[in-house]
Amino acid sequence: MAYNLLKGKKGIIFGALDNKSIAWKVAELAHEEGAVFTLSNTPTALRFGEINELAEKCNATVIPADATSVEDLTRVIEQSMEILGGKVDFILHSIGMSLNVRKKRVYSDLDYNYLMKTLDISAVSFHKMLQTAYKLDAINEWGSVVGLSYIAAQRTLYGYNDMADAKALLESVARSFGYIYGRERKIRVNTISQSPTYTTAGSGVKGIDSLMDFTDRMSPLGNATADECASYCITLFSDLTKKVTMQNLFHDGGFSSMGMSWKAMKMYNKSFNCDCDPIDEDPITD
């Protein structure tokens, strides 16, 4: 059901690769909610992904850009304002990539050139996007910019590698730029810390199946899907969240607040055959 939450709003969505991408789901929902927007991804992603199908469905123009290039970002933002007929109201940064992960370099044996690329693509690009938009005065008052993060920014999760460092930086950029953008132009900057999700980027994470199973069982509400993440993004682009800024917002079914669950304790006792008190069969009594 559509609520017209983005009626009259204009935006730019970075990072839709295929129909599993979080950005893809955001674009579909933003279209349903009445927004007009442009789409952007790398020239390689445009060649191998399916973005044209999405563009057709959403009546959106696709503008190629490597998000690490300020020149490319300037072109995307300028062209978007031209196409959409003025400043935008929202920008989605849904971009992440680690060459160390791709090339199977573990965290205790990082290639530092790859690390710099991870940080540039996955985090510094967020600053570049914000700074470019700021200098071009491209976002309307009460506009909203959202980046996508992961709990590995705060907690160590096996196998997440240098993307954990990138996410920590991404969240810090949201706070630092959020202060300036809020103070000067009344514009919000937030990150959403999403549950592990089956996408092209997600499936690159070591042990993604076990990780998703674990977080799903550990979260009282279960893992959040890409569609649910899109819904959350829409609320952040809407006027219903005008005073939310500089936040890292967990969208993870409660996982980030959990320590030990009934299910996990039961499994723990079972797998290690430990000499612990038996666990009640009814979680309600706990």
Ligand SMILES: NC(=O)c1ccc[n+]([C@@H]2O[C@H](COP(=O)([O-])OP(=O)(O)OC[C@H]3O[C@@H](n4cnc5c(N)ncnc54)[C@H](O)[C@@H]3O)[C@@H](O)[C@H]2O)c1
């Ligand atoms: N999938 C998960 O488990 C999960 C969980 C939390 C956060 N996230 C984050 O969500 C965001 C979107 O990822 P996704 O899961 O939808 O996967 P995805 O693979 O569909 O999207 C990643 C996108 O980044 C783009 N990209 C890579 N390098 C780029 C560059 N130099 N310039 C511009 N774009 C570039 C890719 O082309 C792709 O479209 C990422 O920031 C990711 O870290 C994902």
